[in-house]
Amino acid sequence: MPIALYAHPFSSYCQKVLIALYENAIPFELRLLAPGNEQVAAEHRALWPIGKMPVLVDEGRTVVEASLIVEHLDRHHPGPTRWLPEDPRAALDVRMMDRFFDNYVMTPMQKIVGDSLRAAEDRDRQGVSEARALLETAYRWLADAMKGREWAAGDAPSLADCAAAPALFYADWAHPIAPAFSNVHAYRRRLLAWPPFARAVDEARPYRPLFPLGAPDRD
Numbered sequence: 001m002p003i004a005l006y007a008h009p010f011s012s013y014c015q016k017v018l019i020a021l022y023e024n025a026i027p028f029e030l031r032l033l034a035p036g037n038e039q040v041a042a043e044h045r046a047l048w049p050i051g052k053m054p055v056l057v058d059e060g061r062t063v064v065e066a067s068l069i070v071e072h073l074d075r076h077h078p079g080p081t082r083w084l085p086e087d088p089r090a091a092l093d094v095r096m097m098d099r100f101f102d103n104y105v106m107t108p109m110q111k112i113v114g115d116s117l118r119a120a121e122d123r124d125r126q127g128v129s130e131a132r133a134l135l136e137t138a139y140r141w142l143a144d145a146m147k148g149r150e151w152a153a154g155d156a157p158s159l160a161d162c163a164a165a166p167a168l169f170y171a172d173w174a175h176p177i178a179p180a181f182s183n184v185h186a187y188r189r190r191l192l193a194w195p196p197f198a199r200a201v202d203e204a205r206p207y208r209p210l211f212p213l214g215a216p217d218r219d
C-alpha cells in the first residue's frame with residue numbers, strides 16, 4: 001500500500017513534508033484536502049480529529065505533526081538525504097532550529113494570515129501586533145545565526161531546512177523581512193532554489209489567489 005498524505009499543496013506545514021518526500025523520491029498518494037472532497041475530509045477527521053494537516057498513513061500507521069512525519073520518513077524510508085544526523089548533539093541542533101522555525105516564524109506568520117481571514121469585528125489587533133514583533137525578533141536572531149551558514153544546522157540539508165523553507169517563504173509575504181537582514185534573504189533565496197522546495201512552490205502556484213493578504217508578484 002502506498003503512503004497516503006492528507007494535505008493541500010498551498011499549506012506551509014504540508015510543504016514541509018512534501019520537501020522530504022520529493023527530495024528522496026518517495027512515492028505517495030496525495031489525499032487532497034480541498035473544498036468538495038468530502039470523502040477525504042471525513043477520512044482525515046477520523047484519523048486526526050484535531051483537524052490539522054498534514055497527516056500521513058503508512059502501512060496502517062497514522063503519523064501526525066510535520067516534524068514527526070519527516071522523522072518517520074527518515075527512519076522508515078531513508079534516502080540519500082538524511083533529515084536528522086546520527087550524532088545526538090548535531091541532531092539536537094537540528095531539532096532546535098526546527099522548533100525555532102515552527103514556533104517563532106510559522107506560528108506568528110499563521111496568526112497574521114489567520115487574523116486577516118476574520119470578520120473586521122473579530123480581529124485581534126494586539127495578537128497581530130505581538131506576532132509582528134515576534135517575527136521581527138526572529139528575523140534579527142536568524143540573521144545573526146545564519147552568518148557563515150548555508151543550511152540551518154550543520155553543513156547539509158536537514159529537518160530544520162524543511163521547516164525553514166515554507167516558514168520563511170510565507171512569513172516574508174505576511175511581514176516582509178527587512179533588507180538589512182541580508183543573511184535571511186540570502187538563505188530564503190537558497191531555499192527557493194532547492195529543487196524539492198522549488199517543486200512544492202511551483203505546484204502551489206495555482207492556489208496563490210487564496211492568500212488572504214494578496215500574494216506578492218514574486219517568488
Ligand SMILES: N[C@@H](CCC(=O)N[C@@H](CS)C(=O)NCC(=O)O)C(=O)O
Nearest residue numbers: 011012013051052053054065066067
Ligand atoms: N503543529 C502542526 C501544525 C499544522 C498546521 O497548522 N496545519 C495547518 C495548515 S498549514 C492546518 O491544518 N490548518 C487548518 C486548520 O487549522 O483547520 C504540524 O506541525 O503539523
